[in-house]
Amino acid sequence: MDKVFVKGLRADAYVGVYEWEHEQTQPLYFDLTMTWDQTAAGVSDALEDALDYDTLSKAVIKLVEERPRQLIETVAAEVAQLILSEFHVSEVTVRVEKPQAVAAASTVGVEITRSQH
Numbered sequence: 001m002d003k004v005f006v007k008g009l010r011a012d013a014y015v016g017v018y019e020w021e022h023e024q025t026q027p028l029y030f031d032l033t034m035t036w037d038q039t040a041a042g043v044s045d046a047l048e049d050a051l052d053y054d055t056l057s058k059a060v061i062k063l064v065e066e067r068p069r070q071l072i073e074t075v076a077a078e079v080a081q082l083i084l085s086e087f088h089v090s091e092v093t094v095r096v097e098k099p100q101a102v103a104a105a106s107t108v109g110v111e112i113t114r115s116q117h
C-alpha cells in the first residue's frame, strides 16, 4: 500500500517523569508514516486528494506542545489517535525520539503502529 511520511519533525514539549522535566521543554523528534492510497492524487494533481503532510505536521506539533505529559508512550499514542481520527488514514506508525533523555545515548524513543478499528 502507498505511504506518506514525515521525518524528523520537531516539537518542544514538557515531557518526562522527573521534576526538572516539568520546568523546561525538551525537543522530541517524530517520524510519521501513514498508509494512504495515492491513486486519486496521482491522477488529479489536486491537494484535496492528497494527505496534506504540511497540515498534518502542524497539527502534531500543536498537540504535542499544548500540555505536559510524563511518558513518550503517551505522546506517541495521542499523536497516532489524532492522525487516525482527523486525517482518516487507515494505519499510522509513530516513532518518537527524545535525544536529551539519556546522556550516554545519542537518542532513545518508542515506535508504535495503530490502525482504524
Ligand SMILES: Nc1nc2c(c(=O)[nH]1)N=C([C@H](O)[C@@H](O)CO)CN2
Binding pocket: 015, 016, 017, 018, 021, 070, 071, 072, 073, 098, 100, 101, 102
Ligand atoms: N519507556 C520510557 N522510559 C522512560 C521514560 C519514558 O517516557 N518512557 N521517561 C523517562 C524520563 O522522563 C527520562 O526521559 C529522563 O531522562 C525515563 N524512562
